[in-house]
Amino acid sequence: MTLHIVSRSPFSSNALADCIGTFSDGDALLLIEDGTYAASGFMPENIAVGPVYCLKTDADARGLQVPETFQAIDDARWVSLCVEHKPIVSWFK
Amino acid sequence: MMTTNTLALCRQAPYGDALAREGLEAILAAAAMDQAPAVLFLRDGVFQLLPEQAPSAIGQKSLLRNLQALPMFGIETIHVCERSLLERGIDAKQLAIAGAEIELVADTGGFIAGFDSVLSF
Amino acid sequence: MKFSLVIYGAPHASESAATALRFARTLLAQGHQLYRVFFYGDGVHNGSALSAPPQDETDTVGDWQALQREHGLDLVVCIAAAQRRGLLSDSEARRLEKPAANLADGFELAGLGQLADASANSDRVVTFG
Numbered sequence: 001m002t003l004h005i006v007s008r009s010p011f012s013s014n015a016l017a018d019c020i021g022t023f024s025d026g027d028a029l030l031l032i033e034d035g036t037y038a039a040s041g042f043m044p045e046n047i048a049v050g051p052v053y054c055l056k057t058d059a060d061a062r063g064l065q066v067p068e069t070f071q072a073i074d075d076a077r078w079v080s081l082c083v084e085h086k087p088i089v090s091w092f093k
Numbered sequence: 094m095m096t097t098n099t100l101a102l103c104r105q106a107p108y109g110d111a112l113a114r115e116g117l118e119a120i121l122a123a124a125a126m127d128q129a130p131a132v133l134f135l136r137d138g139v140f141q142l143l144p145e146q147a148p149s150a151i152g153q154k155s156l157l158r159n160l161q162a163l164p165m166f167g168i169e170t171i172h173v174c175e176r177s178l179l180e181r182g183i184d185a186k187q188l189a190i191a192g193a194e195i196e197l198v199a200d201t202g203g204f205i206a207g208f209d210s211v212l213s214f
Numbered sequence: 215m216k217f218s219l220v221i222y223g224a225p226h227a228s229e230s231a232a233t234a235l236r237f238a239r240t241l242l243a244q245g246h247q248l249y250r251v252f253f254y255g256d257g258v259h260n261g262s263a264l265s266a267p268p269q270d271e272t273d274t275v276g277d278w279q280a281l282q283r284e285h286g287l288d289l290v291v292c293i294a295a296a297q298r299r300g301l302l303s304d305s306e307a308r309r310l311e312k313p314a315a316n317l318a319d320g321f322e323l324a325g326l327g328q329l330a331d332a333s334a335n336s337d338r339v340v341t342f343g
Contacts, residue, residue: 002206007230007343018104018136021176024202033229058233075240082338083215083246087211092222092230092343093105093112099333112222115255115295123330130333210339212220212329 001026003085006035015091023049039064097209099130103138107156116214117159124166133172142188164192218250218332220341221257225274230342250288250332261291261321282320293323
């Protein structure tokens with residue numbers, strides 16, 4: 001099962017939309033860096049995939065509240081997500 | 094020695110972003126080492142496959158030459174996301190790489206999930 | 215588990231190198247192996263000995279070097295991408311008749327085969343764009 005890592009804001013990049021377009025059952029989504037801006041505004045309800053993880057350090061850095069529909073995780077959990085999933089696909093443009 | 098099953102995911106349009114060229118170079122280098130990855134062109138990456146690219150006037154070498162080298166290095170199937178073509182108004186019949194078969198992929202998620210490792214370009 | 219990381223972002227230009235450093239430290243702390251870090255595209259600038267950020271900012275190049283010394287990491291900068299962007303070792307600078315070399319200690323220049331090798335020999339490859 002694939003772990004998708006999105007690192008761009010959904011408001012300025014297609015990275016999240018492209019990722020969701022290739023999502024399969026059982027895949028997981030992780031938001032990092034500017035990808036955490038998906039926590040802002042209307043986006044959380046629009047992400048109709050699950051589970052959605054969000055790197056808390058990166059959200060905190062940006063002054064974002066991680067919504068309850070996302071699981072806020074630390075770097076250690078990120079590494080374990082990478083152990084639990086393969087392949088790992090990064091969406092960064 | 095362990096060997097994983099690798100997919101190269103090509104997502105960038107040619108010329109505007111160096112990653113398109115550098116991705117193809119990485120694929121060819123791997124293939125030259127007998128570690129040819131599977132290749133999937135997705136989203137704007139499908140623009141790499143358009144025929145009749147003429148980039149000399151913008152100071153670039155044609156990326157098509159790199160693509161045409163893929164079959165010579167044993168990459169004889171080129172996977173292309175069907176929906177990405179559709180969204181961009183590209184007819185799959187326009188696309189041809191001598192010596193390679195273009196295979197359209199409808200379920201890109203399922204396709205990607207079949208690999209151990211994905212290199213994103 | 216054996217990881218390899220591929221890095222496309224230049225330090226101080228994109229966040230990806232700093233994120234990759236955090237990820238690398240975390241996986242090593244958990245007892246995983248880091249088989250190779252491969253710097254490609256603009257990521258080659260992570261290996262610049264001439265990077266000189268202000269003292270109150272993170273020194274990404276120095277942080278990679280420290281992690282390399284501590285864990286004996288294989289930090290590989292793609293030679294083709296590096297030459298295009300002006301990152302040269304002593305021998306490359308001489309061979310190409312350039313006035314200076316700037317590859318930082320702890321990094322090595324090598325071909326793209328090292329990326330294929332990393333992918334073939336790692337349980338997980340994570341790209342930082």
